[in-house]
Amino acid sequence: MIKIDVDMSKCQHYGQCVFEAPNIFKLNDDDKLEFVATADDSERANVEAAIDVCPMQAIFMVE
Template sequence: MTIKIEVDMTKCQHYGQCVFEAPDIFRLNADDKLEYTAEADDSELANVEAAIDVCPMQAIFIVK
């Protein structure tokens, strides 16, 4: 099973807090902008939920 991840890029301010919680999903590129993998294995769920919790802009969502 996989989970689908969505970041509302109109909210995201590229603070990068998610990167520490789910480094295989979220990263900042060379321009300090957020990039992410939109689909991941279920085993990433706990990390992604932790990333959701620490996002200052509350811009990360798991799509049902």
């Protein structure tokens, strides 16, 4: 199990993370980021990719 957190004070809702981990991140109807806070280990690589592409370095993962 992994835990995901996003610093919403940094997030600019660009959505790059959505492309890398679509099961975790999505932009809602107001183009605001929503995410699930816990996920199966199988999502680890996708979340790591999202962390790498986030231009604001706003995404954090806790083992």
